[in-house]
Amino acid sequence: MLQITDHQVKNYSEILVNQALEEYLRDNVIVCTCQRCLADIMALALNCLPARYYVTSLGEVIIKSQSEDLAEQVRLMSIVAHAVQQVGAKPSHELSKPITETEEVKKQSQSAR
Numbered sequence: 001m002l003q004i005t006d007h008q009v010k011n012y013s014e015i016l017v018n019q020a021l022e023e024y025l026r027d028n029v030i031v032c033t034c035q036r037c038l039a040d041i042m043a044l045a046l047n048c049l050p051a052r053y054y055v056t057s058l059g060e061v062i063i064k065s066q067s068e069d070l071a072e073q074v075r076l077m078s079i080v081a082h083a084v085q086q087v088g089a090k091p092s093h094e095l096s097k098p099i100t101e102t103e104e105v106k107k108q109s110q111s112a113r
C-alpha cells in the first residue's frame with residue numbers, strides 16, 4: 001500500500017455530517033447513542049452525500065467548517081435525520097443490551113433533566 005506520511009486525504013462531507021449529527025443530538029433524543037449507532041448513522045448519511053476530498057498536512061485542524069449555504073445545511077440535516085431514523089428502526093445490536101457505558105451515562109443525564 002502506498003504510504004503518504006506528511007499529508008492526509010480527508011472527506012469534507014465527513015466533517016459536515018459529524019457536525020450536523022452533533023447539532024441534531026442537541027435537539028433530539030435518539031433511540032441509541034452508543035458509538036456503534038453513531039458510526040452507523042454517519043456511514044448511512046455519508047452514503048447519501050457526494051464525497052468531497054481535500055488534502056491537509058498532518059496535524060492541521062479545521063476549526064470552523066460549517067457550510068455557509070443555508071439550503072445545503074437544511075439538506076444535510078434532513079439526510080442526518082433520515083439516517084437516525086433508519087438506524088433507530090434497525091440498530092446493529094439489541095437495544096436491551098447496550099454495548100458501551102457511554103450510552104448508560106447519557107440515559108442517566110437525560111432522565112435527570
Ligand SMILES: [Zn+2]
Binds near residue numbers: 033034038093
Ligand atoms: Zn447503539
